[in-house]
Amino acid sequence: MSLAELESTIAAMVVKGRGILAADESAPTIAKRFAAIGVESTVENRRIWRGLLASTEGLGDYISGLILFEESLEQKSDEQSTIPETAWAQKIVPGIKVDKGKIPLALSPGDLITQGLDGLAERLRLYKAQGARFAKWREVYAIDQQAPSQHGIAANAEMLARYAAVCQAEGLVPIVEPEVLMDGSHDIERHGEVTEAVQQAVFQALARHHVVLELMILKPNMVLPGKDCRRAEPDEVASATLKVLQRCVPAAVPSINFLSGGQEPAEATANLNALNQQAPNAPWQLTISYGRALQQPALQAWQGRAENKAAAQQALLKRARLNHLAMRGEYQADMESD
Ligand code: 13P
DSSP: OOHHHHHHHHHHHOOTTOEEEEEOOOHHHHHHHHHTTTOOOOHHHHHHHHHHHHTOTTGGGTEEEEEEOGGGGTOBSSSSOBHHHHHHTTTOEEEEEOOOOEEEOTTSTTOEEEOOOTTHHHHHHHHHHTTOOEEEEEEEEOOSSSOSOHHHHHHHHHHHHHHHHHHHHTTOEEEEEEEEOOOSSOOHHHHHHHHHHHHHHHHHHHHHTTOOGGGOEEOOOOOOOOTTTOOOOHHHHHHHHHHHHHHHSOTTOOEEEEOOTTOOHHHHHHHHHHHHHHOTTOSSEEEEEESHHHHHHHHHHHTTOGGGHHHHHHHHHHHHHHHHHHHTTOOOGGGGGO
């Protein structure tokens, strides 16, 4: 393990007032996002879209990391540069999603598990040669009457820890993402209990696997009522989320970068703002690794048309800037209409 290499990547990624843009949708997921605006998911359209995101001027003021999908590492954003080079030009560190998606956990109804450990070290070496300096792996937990089970939680934690150890051994900073979904009608208390059990198991597994906490980033869900239950105010979301984080996440972890998980863009920003207002002296940075909550308005503005490129980049920059303010607890809802 090269400590110096990992330390320099962490230093470039963990910067006050900046967060991560997730643009690493798998083929079926990006096809769904494009279909919503009537755009076909071709290699070329994906290149144009992700190149547009990475080349947004000024994005580096608010964003320090960009998560990409495999094919984007080699794609060019223009005649001169690849997408990772375009990101670097704005001091944005390029990273790569390395898991191969979720499947049902065998013999464990309701539990899911993520694949992709076989050959991971070899793949990481290739991605690193293509410019990636960090990686992301997502485990998914769906809530129903029984699930996730204790056994499911343990199996998922083991996967995350094994992935993180391989990343650090290969000199890439691991983003550890245990996502407890907000789908369902469960209340906020149940979401909090499951999130706490999941994070406890994850940090126990990380310790067993000798993962260096100072050299990783946690990407968790916020604690929310289920989508079919009700909508909670930012202060309630922030206090329920902080309660879990304070119980589970060691202070050695430098940064907690939330996923947006289906929250509306302004809702995700307001919730982050409340988190930073309630915990201005938290031991970890509280910031973003949003996919949908950063990209959605930009996709709407783009509609797959070259003439809308500037408008799409403006929409992305606006969301990035508002989240930057939320990282400082300085966001206000009326800024949405500026
Ligand atoms: P969302 O913010 O859209 O949930 O995506 C984040 C992500 O990278 C999920 O793995």
